[in-house]
Amino acid sequence: MHEKSGKASFGHIYDRQDPREYFKTLGIMDYRIPDHGQRLFGALVERRREAGEDPVNVVDICCSYGINAALLKHDLTLDDLYERYCSEELGSLSTDELAKGDAAYYAGRAREAAPRVTGLDVAENAVSYALRAGLLDAGATEDLEKDRPSETLRRAVSGADLFTVSGGIGYISERTFDALLGCVDGGSPPWVAVLALRWVSYEEISGVLDGYGLVTEKLEGRTFEQRSFADDTEREYVCRELRGMGVDTEGKEEDGSYHAEFYLSRPAEQVSESSVGDLLAPVLADEQQ
Numbered sequence: 016m017h018e019k020s021g022k023a024s025f026g027h028i029y030d031r032q033d034p035r036e037y038f039k040t041l042g043i044m045d046y047r048i049p050d051h052g053q054r055l056f057g058a059l060v061e062r063r064r065e066a067g068e069d070p071v072n073v074v075d076i077c078c079s080y081g082i083n084a085a086l087l088k089h090d091l092t093l094d095d096l097y098e099r100y101c102s103e104e105l106g107s108l109s110t111d112e113l114a115k116g117d118a119a120y121y122a123g124r125a126r127e128a129a130p131r132v133t134g135l136d137v138a139e140n141a142v143s144y145a146l147r148a149g150l151l152d153a154g155a156t157e158d159l160e161k162d163r164p165s166e167t168l169r170r171a172v173s174g175a176d177l178f179t180v181s182g183g184i185g186y187i188s189e190r191t192f193d194a195l196l197g198c199v200d201g202g203s204p205p206w207v208a209v210l211a212l213r214w215v216s217y218e219e220i221s222g223v224l225d226g227y228g229l230v231t232e233k234l235e236g237r238t239f240e241q242r243s244f245a246d247d248t249e250r251e252y253v254c255r256e257l258r259g260m261g262v263d264t265e266g267k268e269e270d271g272s273y274h275a276e277f278y279l280s281r282p283a284e285q286v287s288e289s290s291v292g293d294l295l296a297p298v299l300a301d302e303q304q
């Protein structure tokens with residue numbers, strides 16, 4: 016089933032009582048973007064810790080079931096999560112039983128000096144489950160595209176060091192970023208790290224970030240596979256849209272997968288000291304080995 020945009024629709028999996036159907040459905044599509052986020056966001060968490068923030072306060076926007084939090088805070092891989100939630104062993108459990116088991120599972124794999132993660136998503140069941148499983152330290156189900164942030168969300172976001180987004184650009188706009196940055200206490204604003212599909216413009220968001228003193232860099236010469244296209248209809252639609260934008264799809268979308276680009280926004284003085292490419296060089300080199 017496709018949305019009017021031509022993109023396949025997976026809305027039915029985003030707000031279930033627990034994440035089993037999410038992983039089963041997206042596993043078929045080889046959904047990999049959280050895997051990239053774990054490495055990229057994780058490297059930035061370390062940079063923030065080296066700068067003196069401990070714990071590092073992360074706000075994960077469009078957090079869903081807390082997948083990014085699971086990977087940032089625990090000694091786990093995305094494949095570990097697919098194996099767990101697609102297993103026959105867990106298939107017969109109730110949501111309550113699964114949540115109890117998950118809380119123990121994640122507690123036993125927690126990393127030392129893990130970041131503190133606040134999750135934001137409009138999917139109430141997903142955020143609730145992530146909190147019950149112990150993945151999120153705090154969570155909110157507010158739609159900042161329509162509403163102003165509550166005082167509870169303002170307090171949760173006020174001391175943020177890093178905003179992350181791995182799959183929400185296009186669902187959220189510059190309005191959400193403006194609302195969240197308006198919650199931050201005075202001083203240096205948080206870094207904003209985003210993986211955005213190539214067919215979605217990031218210009219208006221970067222313009223809002225600029226108003227808060229954040230300079231946006233795109234990681235040049237590198238894209239990241241998000242998931243396989245559902246069918247030829249979706250692939251052809253996306254390739255046509257990208258070609259209309261003057262984007263070369265050869266070797267990327269034409270081969271059958273969405274590709275995302277990585278953006279990092281920081282205060283100008285920090286950008287002048289080291290580029291996004293410099294910051295991420297170690298983790299990118301490891302990927303190529």
